[in-house]
Amino acid sequence: MALTTPRLPRQFFVRDPVVLARDLLGPEGLLAGRIVETEAYTGEADPASHAFRGRTTRNAVMFGPAGHAYVYFTYGMHHCLNVTAEAPGTAGAVLLRALEPLAGVEVMRARGDHGPENRLLSGPGKIGRAFGLSLDDNGRDFTRGPLGLAAGAPVANREVAISRRIGISRAVELPYRFAVVSSRSVSR
DNA sequence: CCACCGATTGCT
DNA sequence: GCAATCGGTGGT
Numbered sequence: 001m002a003l004t005t006p007r008l009p010r011q012f013f014v015r016d017p018v019v020l021a022r023d024l025l026g027p028e029g030l031l032a033g034r035i036v037e038t039e040a041y042t043g044e045a046d047p048a049s050h051a052f053r054g055r056t057t058r059n060a061v062m063f064g065p066a067g068h069a070y071v072y073f074t075y076g077m078h079h080c081l082n083v084t085a086e087a088p089g090t091a092g093a094v095l096l097r098a099l100e101p102l103a104g105v106e107v108m109r110a111r112g113d114h115g116p117e118n119r120l121l122s123g124p125g126k127i128g129r130a131f132g133l134s135l136d137d138n139g140r141d142f143t144r145g146p147l148g149l150a151a152g153a154p155v156a157n158r159e160v161a162i163s164r165r166i167g168i169s170r171a172v173e174l175p176y177r178f179a180v181v182s183s184r185s186v187s188r
Numbered sequence: 189c190c191a192c193c194g195a196t197t198g199c200t
Numbered sequence: 201g202c203a204a205t206c207g208g209t210g211g212t
Contacts (some may be wrong), residue, residue, distance in 0.1 A: 041195070048195070058208055075196050076205030082195085095195055125196045135207095167195055187196095 010058075020099060021148045022131050030105050030132055033099025033121050034152055035185040039165045040176040041082070043091030047170035051091030061139045062091040069147055071128075071138040078125035079133040083142065083149070096165075097177075098122045100185040101130075125188040155180055 021032040042050040043062070050059040050072065061070040070082040072092045074120060086092030099121040101108060108120045108130035119128050142149050163177045166187070179186045 039195070053209090056209070065198075072195080073207065074194055076194095076207080078196050080195065097195085123196070165195075169194095 014046040020086055020096060020127075020131075021103070021150060022146055029104060031107060033127075034102055035096060035098075036180040037096075037098035037186045038178050039095040039097055040178075041093050041095060042083075043086075046174070048165060048168040048172075048174075049091065059091070062093050064088055064139070066092075067142050067149075069137050069140040069142065071133055071135060073135060075125075077106075079128035079135070079137075080124040081127055081131075081133055081137075093122060096127055097124050098179070098183070098185050098187045099127060100183060103176075118184045120129035122185045 020035055021030060041051070041062075043049060043051045046052060046053075049062075051062045055063050058072060059070070061068055062082075064084060065088050066083075066085050068084045070084055071079055072082075073079055080095065082093035082095045084093045101117055101120050105117055105120065109133060111129055113120050113126060113130065119126075120130055127133070137147060140147050159177045159181055161177050161181045163179070164172055165177045166173060
């Protein structure tokens with residue numbers, strides 16, 4: 001699979017379908033998944049965003065150029081992945097919430113999830129575990145491996161459900177969650 | 189320095 | 201419904 005330049009900026013990957021891939025450059029090989037659920041987070045106008053109170057050590061990548069990985073560590077155990085989506089100086093990112101596995105299923109299972117295949121990547125924390133993400137991945141350029149984005153198969157607008165974001169306590173009314181309705185890999 | 193807490197998950 | 205688990209953040 002060829003890893004290509006992400007289309008920028010400020011896209012929501014469920015609508016402009018994209019595949020996330022990680023090339024481990026070793027015996028483990030390629031891990032990949034089709035993006036089926038995302039959420040948008042912006043900056044000072046979005047109280048639910050990590051960037052709401054301005055630039056800090058943790059969220060600095062959100063203020064950088066588009067097409068980079070913003071990885072954050074939460075609940076003492078989960079690494080979640082965003083794709084930055086704004087020009088430098090403006091905070092904005094797309095949280096990847098669920099993927100359908102496309103490659104590397106056995107490696108993902110070996111990292112501890114023994115559920116059904118279509119549930120291996122059905123949540124932001126599960127993506128982090130299955131892909132082996134860590135804070136070392138924070139700031140990575142998706143156009144310069146090992147993390148990459150590639151064009152996926154088209155999805156009709158009627159197949160995309162728009163709803164409220166999950167797991168937040170502020171700005172809950174904003175319709176910034178995007179999910180492929182027919183996918184069995186969307187989070188719960 | 190310290191107390192609080194979270195863009196989650198899985199088990200009861 | 202709730203515990204696990206810990207680094208970032210903000211207030212003292």
